[in-house]
Amino acid sequence: DGGITQSPKYLFRKEGQNVTLSCEQNLNHDAMYWYRQDPGQGLRLIYYSQIVNDFQKGDIAEGYSVSREKKESFPLTVTSAQKNPTAFYLCASSIPAGTGVSEDGYTFGSGTRLTVV
């Protein structure tokens, strides 16, 4: 079945270490996104990519980096510059709404919960 895979589901890192979160999709979607969610808050956009080898900053890009070398993959690196990295991270991909299986065009992964100690 097509979908988005985020790994790992839970991740623990020591403060000051960079960590990379994986996001892979086999939906042939052009656009991919990374969101961050803190307890009791909505999702906030970190980075997004509309096409391979291109990406744009979202609302809270500081302390994060991404790459889009392949259509299927959009890894997110949480760097040591990110002041409060502990959060729930969601990856998503999209096609034009109404053109695929999902009515809104979006597919979300199951998330990675990052804890920095």
Added chain:
Amino acid sequence: DAKTTQPPSMDCAEGRAANLPCNHSTISGNEYVYWYRQIHSQGPQYIIHGLKNNETNEMASLIITEDRKSSTLILPHATLRDTAVYYCIVRPRMDSSYKLIFGSGTRLLVRP
């Protein structure tokens, strides 16, 4: 910033209708109203969308005011499984890579 305003929390009794309001006074003519819900630690789930007419599907109904400045999501017979955070978003429908901007949503608690 999100272009919608929602109450932070609501509750309703199981089996009763849950009516979740959303204000989107700056909505553009080409923007649709989309509703999503998020159960704890999962990705958001699409519920329903509409442009200006009321819509109904197997999950919910969507009522949009005539001036399109507000809408209400209706869960006709809420169950405990409907306890979640509900997000109202305005967006163009066919934009190939529109980035969803989520507000804080409404946390709905369905009471037994």
